[in-house]
Amino acid sequence: MLSRVLRTLVISTYALMILAPVVIAIDRLWAVTGVAPWQAFGLLGDLAVADGVLLFTCLVSVTASLLTLALGLPLAIVLAKYEWKNIALIRAILVLPFVCPAIVAAMGFLVLFDAGGPLNYVGIDLYQQSGIIGTISATLGFANIGHFIALSLALCWFNLSLVIRFIEPTLANMNPDWEDQLKLLPQGKSLWQRIRHLYAPILAPGIIASAGLTFVFSFTSFALVRWLAPSADTLETLMADYGGSAGIYGYRIMSSEIVLASSMVQIVILGSALWLVSHMQSLHQSRIAIVAESFRRKQQGKAKLGHRAILVCGVVFTVLPLLLTIISSFKMRVVENGQISTEWTTQGWSIAWRGDLSYAGAGEALGYSLVYAALTLVISMPLGWMMAATIHSLEKEGKLVRAKIVDFISFAPLIVSAVMAGLGILLGIIMWFPELFAWFLLPVWAHIMMVTPFVVRVMLPALRSMDERYIEQAKILRLNQFQRFRLITLPSLKGPVIVASALCLAFSLGEFGATWVLARTGDWTTLSVLVDDLMSRPNYFPGVRPAAMASATILMSLTLALFFISEKFRDSKDTGGF
Template identity: 25%
Template sequence: MDGHGARLNRRGAVGRGAAWGLAVAVPLAFLGLFFALPVGTLVARGFWPDGALDLSGFVEVFSRPRTWRVIGLTLAQATVATAVVVLLGVPGAHVLYRRTFRGRGALRAFVVVPFVLPTVVVGVAFRSVLAPHGPLGFLGWDGTFAGVVAALVFFNYAVLVRTVGGYWATLDPRAEQAARALGASPLRAFVQVTLPALVPAIASGAAIVFLFCATAFGVVLVLGGPRYGTVETEIWVQTTQFLDLRAAAVLSVVQLVVIAAALAVAGRARSRRERTLAQGSTTAVERPLRLRGPGRSAADGAAVAVTALALAFLALPLVTVALRSLRTPRGWGLDNYVALGTTGGPNALSVTVWDAAVTSLRIALDATVLAVVVGGLVALVVSRRPRSRPLRRAVGVLDAVVMLPLGVSAVTVGFGFLLTMDRPLGLDLDLRSSPVLIPIAQAVVATPLVVRTVLPVLRAIDSRLHEAAAVLGAPPGRVLRLVDWPIAARSAGLALGLAFAVSLGEFGATAFLARPERPTLPVVIFRLIGRPGAENLGMALAASVVLALMTATAIALAERLRPGVAGDV
């Protein structure tokens, strides 16, 4: 008997090792081939222009005063915007994920819309609000630092709300309740009990927001005007306009350093606070929102006020887009929407907007599947705390590396694709023209979001649950299925929705790979708004409204997709 058991155990250990190996290898191969290789190749071109290493670019680029100003501005914009997003987003996460009220699902879907709208449309909408003649013109924010920060907040609010909200919703409220019962004020209970528990999720979300802000391109270009260049816009100019790959490579390294630093800070904040939290508790986490009568809470009132303000701020440019989409040369009407079924004014487009919408949906579906598989595997691997030190360190590195796609310029990725995908791995297969590359490019960007959404939840699973299950004789697969999956699945809907939204709205890398005969919705919108005339503008705005509605619907559906869970009845 003993011998049999040992043999089984050994075979189990080998199988387990192989399974974990595969779980590591698949994401690494995917990101290595479709991210590290293209980016590395392009940056290497800058440093090895003629086969010999040439680092003189560093001296030259750093001796330009403009470089330092650009770096300073990048850091300032991203830091301020991230701070504002956190301040507005944490109350938002509370209201939207811890309280129930009528219309909550719609609001949750609504906040994601800005995240996917093409920057050029938001830019036009935002600027029409902020411009001297616009409704908020009195603020004088047009073309200023404040204007850029406002736009960055607009785009990234949803990221924080969803990362923190998804985690908070599964947090056991009993600790806070106990503190309150023992006489702590709501504020004190929040600051001393709940907030520390939320730090991992806030750090996660803030890190993503920071990366998005530090690498924002279109928003900065449109909203900040030419004075507020960032490292990202500078890389774009150097690469696409001047083909100064040396300068672009130096700036890419700068970007990498900034990002690595941001990730390190976030990682520290996470791990210092990281502890096992009783999740998946049996107590109801969500409570109805009561602003009046018995059971009302001042804290809720404050959170609702902040959230209402934030939502109004999100709504302003969106309403502008929606209203203008209804305006036609002959007054108000649905003409612009009727036009979506055509190819526009005199041959403005090669396909109808609806065709483009279908293309976008198909691509987004593929990208979502890829991102959820790759991101899910990474999250699973990274959520483990191996006993051996080197392994633990390796897991930490994987955790950081997988975030990089968020922080590297879309131009670098796009140009890198063109350089490396003609014969990937020496295969005789020109991927550059293949429709497959578009969802892949989008999945690379969506993967980190999936990881950051699922990981905090997985990490918080009490490792004693794993041990207990193992001791009781459950094979590893069963442990995964019965312990990790039910808890992770709750955040899977969120992850799915975000990945889908990212893919629907992605424009940067897609633009470099776009196939004119099958354009995506953002590409079509970009094209329409690049042409003169009320007809083209109207169609661009109507198409943007369609994109917004598609996103909101996808998010709302994804949230309903949380599979039934034993402890969740």
């Protein structure tokens, strides 16, 4: 049980590190624009550049959430209900996109949707909008519907794991006798009745929580929008575009207005969504408890062809963009006598590795990424764990409302986008410690902001499910607090700790938005920034693109290796959602 002093310290540290930058940023924008934060909502409608941005952001986030449910639920159902060889591996592949750096995902989808790419081959042309996409676009009068579909699909790919992680274990551990019994009762004759009386009440909180989180992550997506829907803006990309000139007195006030208005709208919308998610997650945990009491995983039989098809499609959908990224790192564009063709070469890799086209080579950038990730881990892991322990100890004391409030605070960084987090730190640093402006470790702060909530989300269910009697027994055996932690708590939570650490490292490695906004010293280019740098420079020289793809492949391989290691330690009953 955490002492009150420690709890206060943990919550204050968290609030200071995570919330202070945002408060500082809003303060500065208020001072610069003269518009109070609560009056800023109206600005969004008045600013010409923001026209339609909120609508597009909401539309794409809702579409992505629904699409994720539509694709994720069948996958979760077939995975839970039937026997599969290597189920752990299949599950790991299906949930892998969530840890994949967004910039890598963006590269993979660019290739997937490319003219001559697999989708194009089956007649779906999302970028040049010929064929059926062109017809849909013309019919609906939606100018860039191809981009919209591309972005929604990529967001769905990214968040598929949420649905699977929330739903599959619950469903797999549900006692099949429950449904069999219901079939014999008048109110359970039809499938619909059984869904209504059995499945919906048990699964609904998990479904709503996963859809809510998908909405939140889609709403704040940056790299995917930047690369897959270049003609459209979301609130996040708008803030990124104008964030650089925001917060400066007497200069480009419109930028400050845009950022202030966007961030306030974002805070309200995401705050509401996360409040709902937080509520649904605790409901989901209580449903899990009922299910876990009843039964342990037992499949209902062998999968039929249809079920296999669903799973194969899911796996192909998951793997394809990643595979295409790797392939395209070996392909280089060649122009000869006006004919454009491609040749197979490892030139992209050598260019990337040597850093011929960038300030840092991929190897160097990899080293910096690892340093940032390691530092993030060292701070985020204990901070997130302590935060989770605080929530858990409040719950155990029966202080449920307080626990809920602290739980919601732990979610707070997700309410603020990565771009806003970066901007907050930038403005805060300039206000107080201008000499830290170019400090190479500055992005670590932003990484901590973005990563710590996930540590809380992994550790909290683990702490809740830990057998309290282990600690009681240890106390009786006269082990002191440190001994209890070292000998009992830490080994008992080894799995979740490894999972949370791997997530920490993976998210930090892939972090892009905040790092992109913060001052980037040339000597400290991370891999994700390197990919974006290479992609952003004029690609006249054909070696640029394969070099970007090679850097993306290195980043992807590192993240995925971490992910597969962590999956080995994941409890099959893990229902935390991440």
